Amino acid sequence: MRIWDINPADQTVIDPDGRDCPLDPMSGQPKVPGNAMTEFPPATGENEAAKVIDGAWQVVPDWRGHVYWLADGSRHEITELGVEPPTDALGEAPPEPIADAAMKAIARVNAGYTQAMATILVEYPDAETLSFDKQEREARTWSEWQENGGIEPATPYLDAMLDERPIGKGELVTRILAKADAFVAAHGAATGRRQRLEDEIGGALLDEDRGKLESISW
Numbered sequence: 001m002r003i004w005d006i007n008p009a010d011q012t013v014i015d016p017d018g019r020d021c022p023l024d025p026m027s028g029q030p031k032v033p034g035n036a037m038t039e040f041p042p043a044t045g046e047n048e049a050a051k052v053i054d055g056a057w058q059v060v061p062d063w064r065g066h067v068y069w070l071a072d073g074s075r076h077e078i079t080e081l082g083v084e085p086p087t088d089a090l091g092e093a094p095p096e097p098i099a100d101a102a103m104k105a106i107a108r109v110n111a112g113y114t115q116a117m118a119t120i121l122v123e124y125p126d127a128e129t130l131s132f133d134k135q136e137r138e139a140r141t142w143s144e145w146q147e148n149g150g151i152e153p154a155t156p157y158l159d160a161m162l163d164e165r166p167i168g169k170g171e172l173v174t175r176i177l178a179k180a181d182a183f184v185a186a187h188g189a190a191t192g193r194r195q196r197l198e199d200e201i202g203g204a205l206l207d208e209d210r211g212k213l214e215s216i217s218w
Helices: 098-121 132-148 156-164 169-207 210-215
Strands: 002-005 048-053 056-061 067-069 075-077
Touching: 098 169, 098 210, 132 156, 132 169, 156 169, 169 210
Parallel strands: none
Antiparallel strands: 048 056, 067 075
16 A cells, blocks of 8 residues: 655655555554555656645645746746745846946946045145135236236235145246146046046936946946
């Protein structure tokens, strides 16, 4: 006599081949354990399992371990018998919303721009950068006076710098203006690049060109 042991956790057959029923040591007759069936379990197909329900075999869906996604991007894994994937389940993660792809592209561009600005300013402490406009304004005013004549303009900031920097005023002005021109050129180029890439992102978003959005970087 064959019996089929039942898994107490989920009521499915442990071994589809079953085993010989043990005998009662006193009577020598088959003694069916309480967690076993004497009926052969029914045949099952893909994603099906034979389960004992109310003392009888039934074939139920078995998608345990199956992973699926929904359109909102949420990931799900089936862990219980009798549960099937919903009709709108996806076999792989859906692409992110194109607006999210655009935001990521903007973040990449802005990060690159920030790094470019940091590279330009790396040799200057933050406190000194606050004086750039004043340095340049006084230097240009003094340089124009040198060229055009007239009353010498007041340059209190430059004069204070010269108190601690033993170089001529003309040399200081020349250096300040050279750095100012270089800074303006580099800053302007980086800003123009950022704005160009921003325009490209806007165009790709309008065209719903996901590949273009994913390729845009600093």
